[in-house]
Amino acid sequence: MAGSADATAATSSRRLLAHRPQRGLLTFLGRREVLPTLLIAPVLIFFIIWNTIPTLWLLGLSFYRFSLTSGRPPIYSGLYNYTSILNDSSTWFDLSRTFVFVVLAVGIETVLGFLLGLLFWGSNRLPGRRVALTLLFAPMVVTPVAAGTFWRLIYDPTFGVLDWFIRLSGFPAVRFLSDANFAFWSVLAVDIWMWTPFMVLMAMAALASVPKAELEAAEIDRLTWFQRFRLVILYHGKFILMLGLLLRTIDAFKTMDLIFDMTFGGPGTATELIAMTLFRRAFEDFNMGSSSALAVILLLISIAFTATFLYVLYLRERKVAAA
Amino acid sequence: MSDRAREALYHALLWLVALLFFAPVFWIILSSFKTAPQILAVPPVLFFRPTFANYARLFATPSFQHHFFNSVTLSVLAVLIAVAVSFLAAFAFSRFRPAATNFLMFILLSIRMLPGSAAILPVYLMYVAFGWKDSFVAMTLFYAMFSIPFSVWILKGFIDGVSLRFDETGIVNGASWFSIIVRLTLPQVYPGVVAALIFNFIFVWNEFLFNYIIGGINTSNIPVLLATNLSQGGGIDWTFLSSLTTIYILPPILVVYFFQRYLLVGMTFGTVRGEV
Numbered sequence: 001m002a003g004s005a006d007a008t009a010a011t012s013s014r015r016l017l018a019h020r021p022q023r024g025l026l027t028f029l030g031r032r033e034v035l036p037t038l039l040i041a042p043v044l045i046f047f048i049i050w051n052t053i054p055t056l057w058l059l060g061l062s063f064y065r066f067s068l069t070s071g072r073p074p075i076y077s078g079l080y081n082y083t084s085i086l087n088d089s090s091t092w093f094d095l096s097r098t099f100v101f102v103v104l105a106v107g108i109e110t111v112l113g114f115l116l117g118l119l120f121w122g123s124n125r126l127p128g129r130r131v132a133l134t135l136l137f138a139p140m141v142v143t144p145v146a147a148g149t150f151w152r153l154i155y156d157p158t159f160g161v162l163d164w165f166i167r168l169s170g171f172p173a174v175r176f177l178s179d180a181n182f183a184f185w186s187v188l189a190v191d192i193w194m195w196t197p198f199m200v201l202m203a204m205a206a207l208a209s210v211p212k213a214e215l216e217a218a219e220i221d222r223l224t225w226f227q228r229f230r231l232v233i234l235y236h237g238k239f240i241l242m243l244g245l246l247l248r249t250i251d252a253f254k255t256m257d258l259i260f261d262m263t264f265g266g267p268g269t270a271t272e273l274i275a276m277t278l279f280r281r282a283f284e285d286f287n288m289g290s291s292s293a294l295a296v297i298l299l300l301i302s303i304a305f306t307a308t309f310l311y312v313l314y315l316r317e318r319k320v321a322a323a
Numbered sequence: 324m325s326d327r328a329r330e331a332l333y334h335a336l337l338w339l340v341a342l343l344f345f346a347p348v349f350w351i352i353l354s355s356f357k358t359a360p361q362i363l364a365v366p367p368v369l370f371f372r373p374t375f376a377n378y379a380r381l382f383a384t385p386s387f388q389h390h391f392f393n394s395v396t397l398s399v400l401a402v403l404i405a406v407a408v409s410f411l412a413a414f415a416f417s418r419f420r421p422a423a424t425n426f427l428m429f430i431l432l433s434i435r436m437l438p439g440s441a442a443i444l445p446v447y448l449m450y451v452a453f454g455w456k457d458s459f460v461a462m463t464l465f466y467a468m469f470s471i472p473f474s475v476w477i478l479k480g481f482i483d484g485v486s487l488r489f490d491e492t493g494i495v496n497g498a499s500w501f502s503i504i505v506r507l508t509l510p511q512v513y514p515g516v517v518a519a520l521i522f523n524f525i526f527v528w529n530e531f532l533f534n535y536i537i538g539g540i541n542t543s544n545i546p547v548l549l550a551t552n553l554s555q556g557g558g559i560d561w562t563f564l565s566s567l568t569t570i571y572i573l574p575p576i577l578v579v580y581f582f583q584r585y586l587l588v589g590m591t592f593g594t595v596r597g598e599v
Contacts, residue, residue, distance in 0.1 A: 035500060039415035040427075042408040043471055050468040051434060054445030061448065068451075116340060126334050133599070134580040135345035140590070141575035142348060143529040145546040146568045150351035153561060159363040161350065168366075197344060198590060204599040205587050240595050247591060254438040257531050261550050275438035282444050283536060295441040299433075302441075306433040313594060 055299075062293040068286035081293035090269070091277070091294070098274040101184075102252040105191045110245060112192070113199020120200065121207050137201065139194045148261025151190050152177065155262075177263050180270045187262060187271050191255060195248060202244030206237030239316040246312060250305045274298065348572065354565040362561045377566035386548065387567065394544035394571075397459075397534075398527035401466035406519050408467070409474030414504055416475070417482040418490065428479070431472040432592070439532040442469075450537045457539025465537065466530070470523040477522075477593030481515030482508060514585065515593070521582050522589035525575050545571050 062081055064074035085091050123129060139147070154162050155176040163173045176186040210233050218228045234241075256275040259265060265272035265280065272280075278298065282291035342349075354362050356373035381387055416424050434442065446465060447456075455461035485508055493503040509516070531546035538547065549567065579586060584598045 036415040036419035036421050039411040040421070043412040043475065046408065046464070046468045046471060047431070050446060050465055054449045057448055058445035119340065120337060122333075123337055125330075126337055128338075130580065130583060132338055132341040133583060134576065136341040137579050137583075137586065138345055138348055138572075138576050141525055141529075141579055142572045143531075143546055143549075143568075143575070145529075145531045145550045146351075146572050147347075149549055149564055149568055150347060150354075153354065153362075153565070154347060154350060159365050159367075161367045164366055193344070193347065201587060201590060201599060202595075205595055205597055208597060208599065243591060243594055250436050254436075256439050257546075257550075260532070275440050278438065278444070279440040279532075282440065282447075288444075288448065291444060295444045298438050298441040302436040302438070303433050306429065306436045309436075310429060310432070 058292045058295055061289055062296050064289045066289040068288055074289065077289070081290045082297075085290065085293055085297065093269070094272055094274050094277045097184075097269075097272065098253065101188060101191075101255070101273055102249060105188055105195070105252045105255075106245065106248050108192050109196045109199045109248060110241075113196050113201075113244075114203045114241070116196070116200045117203020117207060120204055137197045140197045142194075144194070144257035145261045147190065147194060148258050152262060155186060178267055180267045183263050183267055183270045187259060190258060190262070191252065194258070195251070198248060199244055202240055203237075206240040206244075207233065209240060210236040239312065239319070242312050243309070246305070246309045250302070250309070253301070253305070348576075351565050352569050354561065355569040357562075357565075359562050362565065377562045378570075381563060381566045381570070384563075387545075390543060390545045390548045391570075393459075393542060394528060394546075397463055397466060397542070397544060398524050400463045401527050402470055402520055402523040404463070404467040405470035405523060406474050406478075406516060409471050409519065410478055410509070410516065411504070412471075413475050413478035413482055414508060416479050418487075428476070431475055434469070435472045435592075443533050443536050446533075447536050456537055457541050459542050462534065462538055462542040465533065466527050469533070470526065473523060473526070473592060474519040477519045477588065478512060478515050480593040480596075481512040485511045515588075517582070518585040518589045518593070521578050521585065525578060528575065 061074065063076060063078060065077045065080070066074035123132075126132060154160050157163050157173050157175045157178070160176075162176070167173055174182055176182050214232050214236075215228065218232050223231065254275055255273055256279070259271055259273060259276050260279070263271045265276040275298075278291055278294050281287055281294065285291075355377055356375070357368065357371060358374055358376070361368045361371055415421065416428065450456045450461065489507050489511070490503055493507050498507065528544075529546065530544075531550055534542060534544050535547050535550065538544075545567065549564070549571070582589075587595055587597055587599060
C-alpha cells in the first residue's frame with residue numbers, strides 16, 4: 001500500500017515539475033530535462049577525468065609492451081601481456097596466497113565478531129559503554145600505516161613486548177616478521193585484530209534487528225539455542241551479516257598498506273598479496289604494459305564483487321517490499 | 324550467585340574485551356611518553372615517569388609541521404568538495420531517476436571496490452603524462468573524486484528517505500529548485516551529510532598509497548612520512564615514531580567517540596541504518 005501511494009506521489013510531483021511556467025534562463029535550467037543533468041554534471045566531470053579516461057588508457061596500454069624505464073615507445077603485442085600473466089606461476093601463487101589470506105581472515109573475523117557481538121548484545125547497561133565501544137572499535141579507524149608501525153614495535157624480536165612474553169614462558173624467541181614461516185601468520189593476526197571490531201559492529205546491528213517478541217515466543221516454545229539462532233536470529237539478521245561479510249571480503253582482497261609497512265611483501269614473497277604484487281611490478285619494475293594487464297584482471301574481479309554486493313542489497317529490498 | 328554479582332562480572336568481561344582490542348594502541352601511546360632507552364628496555368617498562376620531550380621535539384620538527392599541514396588541508400578540502408558535489412548528484416539520482424541511475428551507481432561503487440594499486444596505476448600514468456604529479460591541486464581533486472562514490476551512496480540513501488511531499492509542497496508554494504534542494508532537503512538529510520563528511524575525512528586522513536605514488540614533497544601527508552622515513556641514521560627512531568603515531572591516530576578515535584551513532588551507516592556505504 002505504502003509503495004503505491006509513494007508511486008502516485010512520485011508521478012503527481014513529476015507532473016507538477018513538468019508544468020511549471022517558463023521564464024528566462026533560470027527556469028530553463030530548472031526544467032525537468034535540464035536540471036538532473038546539471039546536478040549530476042560535476043560528478044560526471046570528476047568521474048570522466050579521473051576514472052573513465054585513465055581506465056581506457058589502462059585498457060589500451062595492457063595490449064602493449066611498455067616500460068617506463070626503457071624510454072622506448074609502446075609496442076603493440078596483442079594479448080601477450082595477458083597470456084604471460086596467466087602462464088606465470090608466480091601470479092597464481094600470489095593469487096592463491098591472497099585467496100587463503102581472505103578466507104582465513106574473513107572466516108576468523110566473522111566467527112569471532114559474531115561471538116563477541118552476541119556477548120555485547122545485552123550491554124545496554126554497561127557503565128561507560130560509549131568509551132568501551134570506542135576502545136573496541138578503535139582498531140578499524142586507526143591509520144593502517146600507523147598500525148603497521150606500532151605492530152612492528154610489538155613484534156620486534158629483541159625488544160618487542162610479544163617476544164618478551166614468549167621468552168618468559170620458556171620458548172625460543174620468534175622473528176615474527178622476518179621469518180618466512182611466521183610472517184604470513186603475523187600479518188594475518190594484525191588484520192584479524194584490526195577488522196574483528198567491524199564484524200562485531202555488524203553482528204550487533206544484525207542482532208538489534210531481531211524483534212524481541214519473536215525471541216520471547218521462541219523461549220516460550222522452548223526452542224533450543226541452536227533453533228533460536230537458526231530460525232529467529234539468522235532469519236532477521238542474515239542480510240546485515242551478509243553485507244558485512246561481503247564488504248569485509250572486498251576489503252581483505254585489497255589489503256595493502258599494512259603489508260607495505262610491516263613486511264613489504266617479504267621475506268621473499270611470504271606475505272605478497274596480489275595488490276602488493278601489482279605495486280611491485282608497476283612501481284618498482286615500471287613494467288607498465290604487463291602491470292596494466294594485471295590491473296585490468298583485478299578490475300574484473302572487483303566488478304564481480306560489486307555485482308554480488310548489489311545483488312544481496314537487491315534481495316533485501318525485494319524482501320522489504322514484499323513484507 | 325546473585326544477579327548483581329553476575330551482572331558486574333558480565334560488565335567486567337565486556338570491558339576486558341574492549342581493553343584487549345585497545346591494548347596495542349595503548350602500548351604505542353604509552354611508548355610516546357617514554358625515553359628512548361625505556362622504549363627499548365627488556366623487560367618492558369610499565370611504570371615510569373612520563374616525559375613530554377618527544378612531543379616537544381615532534382612539534383619542533385619542520386617535516387612534521389609540513390606533512391601535518393598537508394594531511395589536514397588535503398582531507399578537509401577534498402571531503403568538502405566531494406560532499407558538496409555528491410549531494411547535488413545524489414538529489415538528482417534520488418528524485419529524477421535518470422535512465423542510467425543504476426548503472427552509474429554501480430560504476431561509482433566499483434571504484435571503491437578496486438585494490439588501491441590497481442586504482443592508482445591508470446591515474447599515475449595520466450599524471451606523469453600531464454605533469455600533474457606532486458601538484459597539490461591535482462592531489463586534492465583526486466582525493467575528492469575518490470570520496471565521491473561513498474558520498475553519493477550514503478546521501479542517496481538518506482534523500483530516498485525524505486518524502487516527495489516536501490518537494491511537492493515546495494513547488495506548489497513557488498519555491499525555486501535551489502530552495503528545495505538547499506533549504507528543504509538538506510536539513511532533513513543532515514545526519515547523512517555528517518556521516519559522509521566524517522567517514523571520507525577518515526579515509527583521506529588514513530590514506531597512504533595514492534599519496535605515495537602520485538604525490539611528492541608538496542603533497543605528502545603523515546602516513547607517507549610514517550612509511551618512508553622509518554629509519555634515521557641506521558636505527559629506527561622510536562621516540563619520534565611513537566609520538567607521531569599517537570598524535571595522528573587521535574582524531575579518528577575521537578570521531579568514533581563523538582559520532583558513534585554514525586559508525587554503522589559510515590562503515591557500510593549507508594546500506595545499514597541504525598545505531599549500536
